Amino acid sequence: MGPFGKAARAALMLAPLVAPLTALAQPAAAPQPGQWHPSRYGAGDQIGAMNLLNPQKVLEAARLVQRGQVYRLGVPVGRETPAFPPRSAAVTVMMPDQFEGATVPSENRMSYADDMFTGWLGVGSQIDSFAHLGIDNVFYNGNHARDFMRTTGVTRLGIEGIPPMVTRGVLVDMTRARNKPMLEEGEIITADDLRAAMRDQGVEVRQGDVVLIHTGWVELLERDPARFGKGEPGIDNGAAEFLAGLGIVAVGADTWGVEAVPFQNPNRIWEGHQTLLAKNGVHILEVMDTRALARDGAREFLFVLGQPLLRGAVQAIINPIAIR
Template identity: 80%
Template sequence: MRTSMAMVAATLALLPFAAQAHSPGEHASVQVAQAQTAAPPAAAAAGGAWFPSKYGPNDTIGAMNLLTPQKVLEAVKLVTQGRVYALGVPVGRDTPAYPPRFATVTVMMPDQFAGSIVPSENKVSYADDMFTGWLGVGSQLDSFAHLGIDNTFYNGNKAADFMHTTGVTKLGIEAIPPMVSRGVLVDMARARNKPVLEEGEIITADDLRKAMQEQGVEVRQGDVFLIHTGWVTMLERDPARFGKGEPGIDVGAAEFLAGLGVVAVGADTWGVEAVPFKNPNRVWEGHQVLLAKNGIHILEVMDTRALARDQAKEFLFVLGQPRLKGAVQAIINPIAIR
């Protein structure tokens, strides 16, 4: 039964968005340019064996192994202005999400009916809140337990061995180390000279290489790679359109990014990949390449507007996700600092 429920949940997670799920560059060094235009040597092959992981048969943190103290010190040196950017969006009852996902907050004042207070000389009043919903709503982090290939997840872990309705016993959100690293932003909207890319508009590996060269974006091992498409503006302008499709990368771009040795790939869209899919019979292949084959986390609905407006191409990226035991996703608010 546990396996059946996991399969049902996985199927639901791959459904397209509903309009509303609930009422309620040029300056880069020659060496870097050559590295970024070469074939991705570190990425898992598109076909054939993709496990055990290059980090060992028992590894559970994937590319996060690259986040060494030296990498953190490198990233901290990027802070020269003291500017802080919140990359998460507010999440509420009306945030578009995959059906049947939703998120609600209910506020209560326990045992304080009709204006009564907590028995005390200092007349204490307090409120508590209860969260009801799914953890894959709004700005979110995907763990390696979120998506796999034929019920096999990162490093060959079989769903039947660790996937339970009460929570996963491996690859859960709580076991992901803090993500403190150098972040980079590639502005694909600026690269295509338009404020917002269209739904279904594909970003290929060649597109990324060109934009990186033009914008002087140098990617180093262990970086967090963010893509700005302008799509996040639809959350406010047209929520229904936001949820029906999105611009994004294709599988070749995912393989290219994996080859660069990044620890996470994110975008200002709800799924990072282009939807509608170019081939409707092949869905979420980018997720499979990043999460399952290469142990690279995915960051969705990142609010990259301010970073793009300031043409920030590198920054300190900080994420300490809620350590929800057994969860496969988490609502997050990463911080970029320059």
């Protein structure tokens, strides 16, 4: 894990039905201002904006594939990957009962290796479930931590309940918008910034889309991982509200937290996560490697994600794919 500044660490530590959908969801009326549950998709809903995905949306996205060009959006994860403290991840490889060159008893002298993962699921490229972050111990759709949060795994809102995410993806290139190769730590992206970048780059966001924001920050993973983990450019809460209002199913960025860190107001932390996850049921995708998409000037693409079905998990390491 890369080092974090003491001030940043102190601030950060404060945070903390897989089935095809056959018809376009018709959400109920939105809650009254200031009231964010029950969800517009129903009091028992667990999948939030993913209700907006349907076969027609998949077919629309599939028609974007014209070149057969595939982009890996995940990054390799290992022992040195910087992560939100105190997270870390490690793979340990073993050859059980095969000491000093021994093989498994057999005429064909079979050898094999196994591996063990030890770590947190919120390292590297990841998806946040609605059980990851809430408001005063209340999570998406009014689910209180005392009712579903268990050390053995959540009983609602877990990673295994997220439907496959096959939809149209769009890229908003903020490096192009600001005419520089990389935004700086703490640099804020507002709703107006997103609107202007989308307009200038010809990016149209539609209901059910996944929006990825390119800031250039992911480049630091390889050349300066310590700096990568100390802060990041990103959206503010107003931008989170704007994106949720567009009817998207997920928002991601090439940063580890999507929001700008250090926080503009140190007394209001991860407010964008609260707006997206808890209030609107919009998933968050972190550490997306958007470099190749930005380099190729991609504006829209087929986005595909089938996350690990880890029962009761609140996050998962992922490797989404973009196809053009």
